[in-house]
Amino acid sequence: MTAKPTTARNTSLFGWWRSAQSASQERLQLRLESLVVLIGLCIVMSLLSPFFLSVSNFLNILLATATIGVLAIAATFVISSGGLDLSLGSVMGLSGVVGAYVAVTIGAPAGFGVLGCLVAGSLAGFVNGFLVTRAGVPAFIVTLGMLGLARGLALVISDGRVIYGLPPELIYLGQGRPFGIPMPVIILIVTALVTHYILAFTRFGRYTLAIGDNENAVRTSGINVERHRLILYTLSGGLAGLAGMLFMARINAGDPTAGITYELTAITAAIIGGTNLFGGRGSILGTIIGALIMGVLQNGLNLLAVQSYYQQMAIGAVLILAVFIDQYQFRKEAKV
Amino acid sequence: MSLLKLTNIRKSFGAVDVLHGVNLEVTAGEVIGLVGDNGAGKSTLMKTITGMYTADDGEITMNGQSIMDLDPGKRRALGIEMIYQDLALAKQQDVASNIFLGREPVKKFLGVLPGMVDKRTMDKKAQEMIDRLGAHLPSINRPVGSFSGGQQQTVAIARALTFDPKLVIMDEPTAALAVREVQSVLELIRSLKAEGISVILISHRLNDVLGVTDRIVVLRQGVATTNLETKQTTMTEVVSAIVGGNDMAEAAAHESAG
Numbered sequence: 001m002t003a004k005p006t007t008a009r010n011t012s013l014f015g016w017w018r019s020a021q022s023a024s025q026e027r028l029q030l031r032l033e034s035l036v037v038l039i040g041l042c043i044v045m046s047l048l049s050p051f052f053l054s055v056s057n058f059l060n061i062l063l064a065t066a067t068i069g070v071l072a073i074a075a076t077f078v079i080s081s082g083g084l085d086l087s088l089g090s091v092m093g094l095s096g097v098v099g100a101y102v103a104v105t106i107g108a109p110a111g112f113g114v115l116g117c118l119v120a121g122s123l124a125g126f127v128n129g130f131l132v133t134r135a136g137v138p139a140f141i142v143t144l145g146m147l148g149l150a151r152g153l154a155l156v157i158s159d160g161r162v163i164y165g166l167p168p169e170l171i172y173l174g175q176g177r178p179f180g181i182p183m184p185v186i187i188l189i190v191t192a193l194v195t196h197y198i199l200a201f202t203r204f205g206r207y208t209l210a211i212g213d214n215e216n217a218v219r220t221s222g223i224n225v226e227r228h229r230l231i232l233y234t235l236s237g238g239l240a241g242l243a244g245m246l247f248m249a250r251i252n253a254g255d256p257t258a259g260i261t262y263e264l265t266a267i268t269a270a271i272i273g274g275t276n277l278f279g280g281r282g283s284i285l286g287t288i289i290g291a292l293i294m295g296v297l298q299n300g301l302n303l304l305a306v307q308s309y310y311q312q313m314a315i316g317a318v319l320i321l322a323v324f325i326d327q328y329q330f331r332k333e334a335k336v
Numbered sequence: 337m338s339l340l341k342l343t344n345i346r347k348s349f350g351a352v353d354v355l356h357g358v359n360l361e362v363t364a365g366e367v368i369g370l371v372g373d374n375g376a377g378k379s380t381l382m383k384t385i386t387g388m389y390t391a392d393d394g395e396i397t398m399n400g401q402s403i404m405d406l407d408p409g410k411r412r413a414l415g416i417e418m419i420y421q422d423l424a425l426a427k428q429q430d431v432a433s434n435i436f437l438g439r440e441p442v443k444k445f446l447g448v449l450p451g452m453v454d455k456r457t458m459d460k461k462a463q464e465m466i467d468r469l470g471a472h473l474p475s476i477n478r479p480v481g482s483f484s485g486g487q488q489q490t491v492a493i494a495r496a497l498t499f500d501p502k503l504v505i506m507d508e509p510t511a512a513l514a515v516r517e518v519q520s521v522l523e524l525i526r527s528l529k530a531e532g533i534s535v536i537l538i539s540h541r542l543n544d545v546l547g548v549t550d551r552i553v554v555l556r557q558g559v560a561t562t563n564l565e566t567k568q569t570t571m572t573e574v575v576s577a578i579v580g581g582n583d584m585a586e587a588a589a590h591e592s593a594g
Contacts, residue, residue: 202451213426221438222409280428
């Protein structure tokens with residue numbers, strides 16, 4: 001990148017770490033600490049359980065992470081712009097129901113089922129964005145309202161029942177395994193790569209972070225902040241729709257209760273991955289690593305037959321620890 | 337030749353009338369001091385020029401063309417830049433990101449994917465600009481929030497100057513600066529003038545205004561009441577125009593004492 005003056009420190013181990021850190025931050029918008037935590041966690045788990053270190057187990061972890069991962073990507077976009085989307089889980093549930101309704105109840109071709117999920121999610125997101133930017137209602141309230149609205153609508157559409165019996169093409173999206181890799185994992189990886197590119201390297205991504213940082217600075221630069229926010233919430237809803245599609249296809253049903261409290265898990269993954277809760281900083285690769293840290297933790301504790309109650313405690317503790325480390329680092333950097 | 341011309345600008349916020357028909361003309365390469373009491377409408381007037389506020393009535397032309405219907409981005413493209421009192425920086429982003437905000441150069445990633453922001457070019461140009469301003473920053477890859485007030489000011493100035501401005505509006509650029517930094521801002525204003533760039537300087541420090549401007553415009557209760565040639569005026573005359581004549585002697589004494 002830029003020609004930095006090479007100091008003598010760069011030869012030491014500490015210096016090497018610092019330069020690797022800034023290189024990964026510069027080129028990938030990724031904080032190395034979270035990657036180190038993930039690898040460390042994997043090493044500990046493989047020492048504790050003989051079943052942990054295998055290709056099939058890793059695919060299991062990825063598969064379990066797919067839905068949350070896509071939701072966490074949505075959360076990253078909105079939170080790093082200084083917003084909040086509490087409706088992710090409900091919109092995901094609504095989208096799955098709409099997709100299943102279109103493909104099963106109406107009997108439209110499978111492609112329309114996928115489209116139904118994405119459109120339903122995007123529309124809900126658009127309504128969120130419209131209310132936040134044009135009506136001036138705080139994002140917390142709007143998306144909290146949408147959390148109830150979308151869940152209720154999902155129950156109305158499905159009449160409170162699970163819609164079973166998807167066409168095989170849809171089921172393939174959730175259960176198919178081309179080259180032995182589960183389809184949801186492939187979709188997650190593609191989505192993550194595309195969205196990482198957008199957030200880290202395009203103007204759209206830069207404006208997203210800058211809006212979260214200082215909305216007024218962006219406005220004085222001549223960028224339409226309201227329109228950008230509207231697009232972000234719509235994107236967030238669309239990604240929740242994609243997550244709803246993945247979940248629906250995996251369980252072969254549109255379940256109106258799908259995704260309850262998933263928004264909290266998604267936000268947790270984004271924060272563990274280094275997204276600033278108050279906006280201005282965030283990276284999709286970081287978020288995916290955050291989601292994987294939670295996935296590995298859950299999987300490892302399962303393999304060790306630890307009660308699920310303790311798993312919840314572990315994830316809560318990891319969240320607080322991650323934010324503590326992040327703030328500590330940030331304060332240290334600000335002092336230099 | 338007149339670069340920017342404001343005619344009868346009016347602006348009110350709800351029931352509060354801030355500007356009651358302001359006329360102002362700026363010629364190319366002219367440095368104008370805009371002074372007035374707190375609440376006289378200085379910042380509001382400047383924001384109607386940059387497009388952050390839309391004037392309720394009146395006309396603004398640049399080189400004879402009306403710019404009233406243009407959004408802030410288009411007005412920036414015409415060469416109107418403003419350095420805000422609060423600097424308007426994105427504190428967690430680095431120097432280049434702030435300087436190029438809204439105008440990032442793009443290239444294709446691996447020659448295929450469109451829309452990749454060309455960070456290398458941005459960093460290079462940002463460094464050049466900072467060097468040209470004669471400033472020293474710890475590193476241009478650090479978030480600007482980690483810099484001192486003067487260094488942040490440098491970034492805000494660099495942002496206003498990188499894209500060949502025609503007119504630079506500075507809202508209290510020296511209020512938060514140490515003595516030496518104030519001198520370098522004043523130097524900068526002189527060198528902008530030498531390059532034919534117009535400057536509107538808003539400041540409460542009348543010594544600075546008297547030292548660097550060609551003309552001083554006094555805004556009083558939403559009207560540009562007085563227009564003074566800097567060479568032919570005195571501190572007393574400026575202060576009297578700001579406060580409105582009555583308490584002139586006392587106010588002038590206070591100002592020259594401070």
